[in-house]
Amino acid sequence: MSLLRELQEIVGKEWVVSGEAATLYSHDAFLLHKGSPSLVVLPGSEEEAVRVVRLLLKRKERFIVRGSGTSLSGASTPLDDEVVVSLARLNRVHSVEGFEVEVGPGIANFSVSKSLPTHLFYAPDPSSYQVSSIGGNISHDSGGIRVVKYGPTYNSVLGLRVLLSDGSVEEIRTSPLLNHKSIFVGAEGTLGVILRARLRTFRRPENTKTLAALFESLEKASRAIVEIFNRGVNPSGLELMDRYSIRAVERSRFRAGIPETEALLLIELEGIPEEIRRDEGVVLQVLEELEAEVIVPKDKEEESRLWAARRGAFPAMAYIFPAYITLDCNVLRRDLSKALLKIREIARKHGVYIANVFHAGDGNLHPLIPFDPNNRESMERAVAAGVEVEKVVIELGGVPSGEHGIGIEKVGFMRRYYTEDELKVFRRIKEAFDPDYLMNPCKLVQREDCRPASEVLTKLWEAD
Amino acid sequence: MTLEEAEKEALKCVHCGFCLESCPTYNVTRNELFSPRGRVLAFREGKSLEVFASCLFCRRCELACPSGVNYSKIYVEAIRRVRKLDVSSVVESPKLLSLTLRALRRSRPYLPEPREPLTHKDERAEVVIFPGCVTSVLFRGLVEKAVKYFRAVGIKTEVVNGCCGLAHLHSGNEEGARRAVERLRERAKGRPIVGLSSNCVARLKEEGLEAYDFAEFVVKRGLPVKGRAELVTVHDSCHASHFGLGKYTREALRMLGAKVVEMEEPNYECGAGGYSFILNDDVSEAVSEVKKNMIAKTGAEAVISTNPVCTLNFLRKGLRALHVLDLMEA
Ligand code: SF4
Ligand code: SF4
Numbered sequence: 205m206s207l208l209r210e211l212q213e214i215v216g217k218e219w220v221v222s223g224e225a226a227t228l229y230s231h232d233a234f235l236l237h238k239g240s241p242s243l244v245v246l247p248g249s250e251e252e253a254v255r256v257v258r259l260l261l262k263r264k265e266r267f268i269v270r271g272s273g274t275s276l277s278g279a280s281t282p283l284d285d286e287v288v289v290s291l292a293r294l295n296r297v298h299s300v301e302g303f304e305v306e307v308g309p310g311i312a313n314f315s316v317s318k319s320l321p322t323h324l325f326y327a328p329d330p331s332s333y334q335v336s337s338i339g340g341n342i343s344h345d346s347g348g349i350r351v352v353k354y355g356p357t358y359n360s361v362l363g364l365r366v367l368l369s370d371g372s373v374e375e376i377r378t379s380p381l382l383n384h385k386s387i388f389v390g391a392e393g394t395l396g397v398i399l400r401a402r403l404r405t406f407r408r409p410e411n412t413k414t415l416a417a418l419f420e421s422l423e424k425a426s427r428a429i430v431e432i433f434n435r436g437v438n439p440s441g442l443e444l445m446d447r448y449s450i451r452a453v454e455r456s457r458f459r460a461g462i463p464e465t466e467a468l469l470l471i472e473l474e475g476i477p478e479e480i481r482r483d484e485g486v487v488l489q490v491l492e493e494l495e496a497e498v499i500v501p502k503d504k505e506e507e508s509r510l511w512a513a514r515r516g517a518f519p520a521m522a523y524i525f526p527a528y529i530t531l532d533c534n535v536l537r538r539d540l541s542k543a544l545l546k547i548r549e550i551a552r553k554h555g556v557y558i559a560n561v562f563h564a565g566d567g568n569l570h571p572l573i574p575f576d577p578n579n580r581e582s583m584e585r586a587v588a589a590g591v592e593v594e595k596v597v598i599e600l601g602g603v604p605s606g607e608h609g610i611g612i613e614k615v616g617f618m619r620r621y622y623t624e625d626e627l628k629v630f631r632r633i634k635e636a637f638d639p640d641y642l643m644n645p646c647k648l649v650q651r652e653d654c655r656p657a658s659e660v661l662t663k664l665w666e667a668d
Numbered sequence: 669m670t671l672e673e674a675e676k677e678a679l680k681c682v683h684c685g686f687c688l689e690s691c692p693t694y695n696v697t698r699n700e701l702f703s704p705r706g707r708v709l710a711f712r713e714g715k716s717l718e719v720f721a722s723c724l725f726c727r728r729c730e731l732a733c734p735s736g737v738n739y740s741k742i743y744v745e746a747i748r749r750v751r752k753l754d755v756s757s758v759v760e761s762p763k764l765l766s767l768t769l770r771a772l773r774r775s776r777p778y779l780p781e782p783r784e785p786l787t788h789k790d791e792r793a794e795v796v797i798f799p800g801c802v803t804s805v806l807f808r809g810l811v812e813k814a815v816k817y818f819r820a821v822g823i824k825t826e827v828v829n830g831c832c833g834l835a836h837l838h839s840g841n842e843e844g845a846r847r848a849v850e851r852l853r854e855r856a857k858g859r860p861i862v863g864l865s866s867n868c869v870a871r872l873k874e875e876g877l878e879a880y881d882f883a884e885f886v887v888k889r890g891l892p893v894k895g896r897a898e899l900v901t902v903h904d905s906c907h908a909s910h911f912g913l914g915k916y917t918r919e920a921l922r923m924l925g926a927k928v929v930e931m932e933e934p935n936y937e938c939g940a941g942g943y944s945f946i947l948n949d950d951v952s953e954a955v956s957e958v959k960k961n962m963i964a965k966t967g968a969e970a971v972i973s974t975n976p977v978c979t980l981n982f983l984r985k986g987l988r989a990l991h992v993l994d995l996m997e998a
Binding site for chain 1: 710
């Protein structure tokens with residue numbers, strides 16, 4: 205029987221997409237490559253998902269598991285003609301108890317919070333939280349604004365149900381010894397298929413307060429970030445928007461009337477009123493010492509306008525150019541200033557616009573490099589600048605990706621960041637879990653026979 | 669709108685997927701073939717355009733899109749190439765519309781009996797009442813009540829029957845849609861238009877006419893209202909909610925003495941958008957079911973619907989659906 209027929213028998217005819225329509229699954233939010241999936245299959249239950257994946261494994265088909273397809277690194281983009289397995293329909297809330305919630309991998313991050321009693325919330329909040337799936341969040345160890353206080357997805361995962369390449373279904377629980385939960389978080393779907401996740405939630409803070417500070421220089425803004433922590437304040441959000449991202453936002457529907465300045469810091473404090481008052485005093489002192497102009501939003505509406513501007517900064521780039529590369533390299537807070545200035549230099553050198561809007565509290569940079577997808581030269585310049593940014597960050601001791609993942613975008617940087625020995629260890633891990641390299645092939649950890657499927661990918665992969 | 673404009677809009681899409689969860693057809697399928705992002709990509713690639721056929725044209729995706737993609741422009745261009753059915757000539761003629769609805773009624777007993785549209789014109793009428801094509805033949809009682817109400821509050825009216833062109837857009841008949849609006853503009857002669865079908869009102873507003881939804885007019889003019897105190901929930905019909913018309917509906921209901929219990933997502937699509945109330949398929953049925961559950965959960969005695977196609981869909985689902993006017997004493 206053909207694969208198509210067998211899959212149809214498991215999930216029903218209407219849940220297998222083939223032919224021209226499969227093009228609609230040719231890429232995710234990473235815009236530099238399009239694959240041509242041979243088939244797309246959408247199982248409707250855990251049992252169906254298990255049968256589908258077992259069938260693919262038995263037939264030695266290469267496949268990609270995806271959720272909402274919002275990856276910025278192409279982790280859910282087929283490189284070539286892999287079968288795409290969408291788990292978007294596995295979006296059930298299985299149970300809510302105490303501070304724990306158990307969900308299917310296809311549920312959107314936002315829907316998790318919605319399913320909780322009002323006094324609880326699910327902490328990780330990547331910009332795509334309205335739509336991105338929990339399975340994808342786990343596979344990328346997604347962060348967001350609240351990382352600075354609550355940590356990335358890793359800190360919110362308590363247990364996983366995973367389908368392994370030998371067809372077995374395993375319950376992975378947090379264990380005090382050789383904690384194996386960690387290996388599936390951030391594995392980008394290369395080691396197993398996540399079927400269910402048990403997540404921890406937090407109690408909603410009683411109050412929050414937002415402060416905004418305008419700086420005349422990136423150095424001073426960077427010093428403020430370091431100082432806030434040095435003086436014992438851990439904000440629940442600490443974001444930086446530079447001149448170029450402010451400019452983009454102010455031209456978009458997210459405009460909040462932010463004056464164009466070198467850097468804007470958005471600081472959120474939370475807790476009981478006394479805590480907030482104490483932290484606010486400390487933060488205001490730091491801001492004053494560094495000659496920032498402080499804006500205290502007059503009401504909740506103004507606060508949410510500022511945060512909406514921050515959240516809208518990525519898509520706002522579309523008002524400048526219809527496509528952009530989003531890097532998410534990470535440096536230590538104390539190196540932020542150096543990294544930011546170097547990035548400015550790179551932008552000048554390559555004649556590109558680089559906007560920076562990022563999770564400053566945890567040093568997770570987001571240089572956005574827009575390009576015109578119809579203009580090769582513009583695309584190449586953007587890629588070249590991106591490669592150089594990553595190099596600079598790695599030289600500063602940073603990591604190539606903080607939260608968007610390696611996917612197909614940053615595999616080239618793996619060689620720059622890790623030694624040959626370390627990469628060998630990665631490959632051994634991969635081979636232990638997936639000896640035939642069938643799961644999300646050529647992402648994150650590559651076998652020698654992976655070929656870049658386009659010129660742009662060649663440039664990115666040969667980045668070192 | 670032109671092909672060129674539609675292409676420009678499609679190029680603005682950065683494939684972020686932020687529109688997915690806002691889309692009713694995606695909610696019930698969780699499949700890109702039924703998502704706004706999938707549809708935009710299909711248009712861009714010129715492939716699988718049939719994915720537009722299941723679109724309910726509710727435009728919720730536009731509200732969610734952070735990049736400002738104007739989906740309507742893409743939809744109208746794409747649907748023209750896909751849709752076999754074009755009801756433009758039917759909705760333009762009340763006779764044909766009545767005949768068609770009468771025929772449809774045989775298999776759809778929930779449809780009210782079609783009647784001849786009301787014609788009415790006061791001397792020196794200062795306000796135009798625009799029922800909208802479906803309301804004019806299926807809900808003539810509402811039109812009569814509106815005329816009576818305005819007379820009672822001392823406003824002279826003229827009823828102008830016709831179509832706003834929204835039905836034309838559903839089959840990609842851009843030209844017909846434009847002509848429908850132009851005809852209305854001529855007949856209104858600069859007078860304010862009070863609509864009894866809120867999605868039509870939204871369309872007229874978008875085309876720059878001075879149009880008000882019935883409740884909006886009442887509230888803005890501070891007209892007196894009296895009515896029944898019922899426990900109701902409000903459905904915000906899709907296009908109307910783009911213009912925030914729901915707040916006037918609620919205000920008018922408050923003035924009437926009705927009590928509103930809100931449902932989870934008042935502007936969630938009713939499930940009848942596009943031609944779905946005629947072509948009803950699995951997807952639109954699943955959307956209708958989601959909506960029905962939201963309404964049922966409120967425990968309200970009736971759902972207030974200011975747009976006739978939504979009303980018909982609610983009737984089809986066995987719900988009690990009323991217009992604001994239905995609760996009014998006139
Ligand atoms: S108009 Fe409505 S049904 Fe159509 S794509 Fe947009 S949100 Fe979905
Ligand atoms: S939200 Fe807008 S830009 Fe993003 S995928 Fe949808 S239509 Fe495209």
